[in-house]
Amino acid sequence: MTYGGRIQRVRARMSELGIDVLLLSVGPDLPYLTGYEAMPLERLTMLVLPRTGDAQLVVPRLEAPRVRRRPELFGIVTWEETDDPVALVAGMIRRSARRVAIGDHTWARFLLDLQRAVPSCVFSRASEVVAPIRMVKDNDEVAALTRAAHAVDGVARDMRAVGFGGRTELAVHRELVDRMLAAGHERSNFAIVAAGANAASAHHEPTATRTIANGDLVLCDFGGTMDGYCSDITRMFHVGEPPNEVRDVYAVLVAAQESGVRAATVGTPCEEVDAAARSVIADAGFGENFVHRVGHGIGAEAHEDPYMVAGNTRALEPGYAFSVEPGIYFPERFGMRLEDIVVATTDGPVRLNVAPRDIAIVA
Amino acid sequence: MTYGGRIQRVRARMSELGIDVLLLSVGPDLPYLTGYEAMPLERLTMLVLPRTGDAQLVVPRLEAPRVRRRPELFGIVTWEETDDPVALVAGMIRRSARRVAIGDHTWARFLLDLQRAVPSCVFSRASEVVAPIRMVKDNDEVAALTRAAHAVDGVARDMRAVGFGGRTELAVHRELVDRMLAAGHERSNFAIVAAGANAASAHHEPTATRTIANGDLVLCDFGGTMDGYCSDITRMFHVGEPPNEVRDVYAVLVAAQESGVRAATVGTPCEEVDAAARSVIADAGFGENFVHRVGHGIGAEAHEDPYMVAGNTRALEPGYAFSVEPGIYFPERFGMRLEDIVVATTDGPVRLNVAPRDIAIVA
Numbered sequence: 001m002t003y004g005g006r007i008q009r010v011r012a013r014m015s016e017l018g019i020d021v022l023l024l025s026v027g028p029d030l031p032y033l034t035g036y037e038a039m040p041l042e043r044l045t046m047l048v049l050p051r052t053g054d055a056q057l058v059v060p061r062l063e064a065p066r067v068r069r070r071p072e073l074f075g076i077v078t079w080e081e082t083d084d085p086v087a088l089v090a091g092m093i094r095r096s097a098r099r100v101a102i103g104d105h106t107w108a109r110f111l112l113d114l115q116r117a118v119p120s121c122v123f124s125r126a127s128e129v130v131a132p133i134r135m136v137k138d139n140d141e142v143a144a145l146t147r148a149a150h151a152v153d154g155v156a157r158d159m160r161a162v163g164f165g166g167r168t169e170l171a172v173h174r175e176l177v178d179r180m181l182a183a184g185h186e187r188s189n190f191a192i193v194a195a196g197a198n199a200a201s202a203h204h205e206p207t208a209t210r211t212i213a214n215g216d217l218v219l220c221d222f223g224g225t226m227d228g229y230c231s232d233i234t235r236m237f238h239v240g241e242p243p244n245e246v247r248d249v250y251a252v253l254v255a256a257q258e259s260g261v262r263a264a265t266v267g268t269p270c271e272e273v274d275a276a277a278r279s280v281i282a283d284a285g286f287g288e289n290f291v292h293r294v295g296h297g298i299g300a301e302a303h304e305d306p307y308m309v310a311g312n313t314r315a316l317e318p319g320y321a322f323s324v325e326p327g328i329y330f331p332e333r334f335g336m337r338l339e340d341i342v343v344a345t346t347d348g349p350v351r352l353n354v355a356p357r358d359i360a361i362v363a
Numbered sequence: 364m365t366y367g368g369r370i371q372r373v374r375a376r377m378s379e380l381g382i383d384v385l386l387l388s389v390g391p392d393l394p395y396l397t398g399y400e401a402m403p404l405e406r407l408t409m410l411v412l413p414r415t416g417d418a419q420l421v422v423p424r425l426e427a428p429r430v431r432r433r434p435e436l437f438g439i440v441t442w443e444e445t446d447d448p449v450a451l452v453a454g455m456i457r458r459s460a461r462r463v464a465i466g467d468h469t470w471a472r473f474l475l476d477l478q479r480a481v482p483s484c485v486f487s488r489a490s491e492v493v494a495p496i497r498m499v500k501d502n503d504e505v506a507a508l509t510r511a512a513h514a515v516d517g518v519a520r521d522m523r524a525v526g527f528g529g530r531t532e533l534a535v536h537r538e539l540v541d542r543m544l545a546a547g548h549e550r551s552n553f554a555i556v557a558a559g560a561n562a563a564s565a566h567h568e569p570t571a572t573r574t575i576a577n578g579d580l581v582l583c584d585f586g587g588t589m590d591g592y593c594s595d596i597t598r599m600f601h602v603g604e605p606p607n608e609v610r611d612v613y614a615v616l617v618a619a620q621e622s623g624v625r626a627a628t629v630g631t632p633c634e635e636v637d638a639a640a641r642s643v644i645a646d647a648g649f650g651e652n653f654v655h656r657v658g659h660g661i662g663a664e665a666h667e668d669p670y671m672v673a674g675n676t677r678a679l680e681p682g683y684a685f686s687v688e689p690g691i692y693f694p695e696r697f698g699m700r701l702e703d704i705v706v707a708t709t710d711g712p713v714r715l716n717v718a719p720r721d722i723a724i725v726a
Contacts, residue, residue: 039566041666042659042666042667042670061654062565062566062654062655063566065563065564065566065567066564066566066567066568081654081655081656081672081673082672082673082674102471102475103471104470104471104472105470105471105472106470106471107467107468107469107471108465108466108467108468108469108470108471108473108474108486108488109467109468109488109490110471111471111474111475112465112474112486112487112488123471123475124475125471125472125475127472200428201428201429202425203402203425203426203428203429204428204429205429291424291425291444292425292444293444296405303404303405304405307405309444309445310444310445311445
């Protein structure tokens with residue numbers, strides 16, 4: 001869909017919700033609607049998008065040359081180093097606005113300043129307006145997510161031939177980052193490498209002190225951004241043959257992930273995707289060892305709506321893209337997770353990741 | 364200074380300002396006070412630091428294993444995937460707080476949720492509490508900034524022997540990033556490479572389409588983070604001998620930067636550092652071509668208080684660290700900037716960067 005089409009849909013939703021003006025700064029909503037990404041710095045960049053009438057991008061003069069001009073979408077208002085950009089934005093919305101939606105990631109300092117500048121306005125989250133639109137990926141977006149998924153699939157597959165033993169978690173982390181970049185990602189967003197007991201912490205940070213050794217089960221969870229869309233995959237590696245206990249627990253994990261993916265049909269509430277994976281793990285007696293939700297939406301952000309979590313009754317729509325990533329963790333011992341990105345379609349759930357899902361036995 | 368000492372100073376300042384509780388999430392204030400950095404994700408992490416009584420770190424259970432326990436500084440309160448962390452924080456502050464300072468970089472969505480949860484509280488920026496403390500770098504922090512500065516000095520110096528001609532801006536950008544990492548930075552924050560007319564845009568993004576050629580003046584402005592503290596340097600390169608016009612304008616720039624640095628004595632208002640550099644450029648007739656403030660503070664953040672800008676009357680204190688980086692830009696033609704990090708000391712301004720400041724003539 002074009003930027004213009006997206007803005008039209010956003011405005012329709014603003015009407016539905018009674019939002020008079022949308023304010024977007026740092027974060028993915030602004031590039032989603034305009035192609036321009038604000039620099040995450042102290043100089044305010046803000047799109048002022050009224051429900052009707054022209055949108056204006058307020059931008060520091062210094063950064064104005066970075067903006068690709070799209071007069072059909074927005075005008076450009078620059079401010080000088082000694083101007084007050086909050087006063088500028090406040091002046092634009094004061095005329096008419098009462099209900100203002102502001103980008104979820106906007107810095108609190110700017111929201112506080114704006115609230116003081118336009119005390120009669122009621123502020124709410126921009127995601128209430130934009131998220132339901134962003135959640136539905138169109139064909140181009142699914143294609144971009146698929147390319148990113150296949151890039152990390154290649155990395156996951158190639159890592160099966162790599163030696164892990166004798167290297168630190170940090171060394172393997174760096175190799176993952178290098179390989180993601182070599183595979184076409186413009187940036188790595190994270191690359192968790194967790195060996196043995198370290199994998200019992202779901203968000204473990206790779207260390208330069210933990211050397212991977214024979215008998216270690218190693219969790220690799222990595223992803224980045226490619227052409228503006230994110231990848232995210234988790235695969236397990238074992239140095240040498242895994243013991244039966246690891247194989248047995250892993251079989252439960254594979255079945256749980258399969259169950260979660262199968263449940264992800266159009267119309268199913270998000271929380272049921274979580275429950276479908278969780279019940280398999282609980283039935284095997286490991287319910288206490290699965291300590292997180294089963295998945296998160298993915299797109300321009302590594303984590304975005306919709307979340308596959310108990311309490312989220314939103315029904316899946318065609319074009320929703322999200323992770324299905326159950327995990328089983330034994331504190332002080334070991335941990336495992338298996339993750340693919342899935343898209344809901346009218347033909348059923350489609351996994352974007354195709355790398356082998358068994359435990360890779362490495363040297 | 365220890366974390367405990369910093370928290371003591373923060374509490375003293377909360378008393379001065381009448382702030383009852385400080386809430387810190389993503390951004391540098393939290394690691395500055397506790398050593399722990401929140402993940403910039405949708406799961407809320409928040410330090411609740413009352414003016415008196417125990418501080419609590421509210422953290423997702425999933426991320427709790429990442430927290431180094433420091434019971435002398437803060438307790439840990441974990442929340443489960445289906446809990447409401449905002450309600451948890453609100454419950455902790457509701458008892459007694461009326462005036463709440465919240466971290467400047469906190470996501471707007473969390474501030475909005477908190478405001479709804481504790482409507483009787485008045486929120487303000489945490490930087491009003493923390494910035495005056497963070498601005499004064501102690502000896503260890505100056506040492507860290509100096510190490511980071513010397514690392515990029517080495518990169519700048521080594522680049523003088525590198526061939527620029529025939530390569531794209533993006534290729535040189537990548538080399539700068541690689542060299543910063545090789546020189547000990549844990550991450551690159553930016554690496555602007557702007558050739559010819561592209562350098563007339565102060566925040567130009569390196570392109571894969573602009574090939575650097577003989578006769579190009581090339582601006583390289585790069586920095587990263589090393590042991591938690593930032594570097595930032597700008598140096599100019601010319602492919603072949605620069606023409607007299609470039610040499611003449613550059614001589615003005617060097618004099619302006621020198622004037623800015625010399626002005627940076629303890630007790631001088633920040634805006635006078637800006638004026639000292641600006642007047643040299645204006646006197647030479649290029650006032651309209653210097654379109655930005657002369658500098659920004661630097662520390663755990665690449666840009667932080669204090670800013671060297673007209674209107675900032677704050678007087679320099681010993682330990683303030685900041686950039687002095689005048690620039691002269693000719694739209695459609697060329698641009699130049701010269702930047703060093705400077706620390707104000709009782710013995711006068713000290714430049715942390717020592718790389719040669721002349722235009723490097725490269726092949």
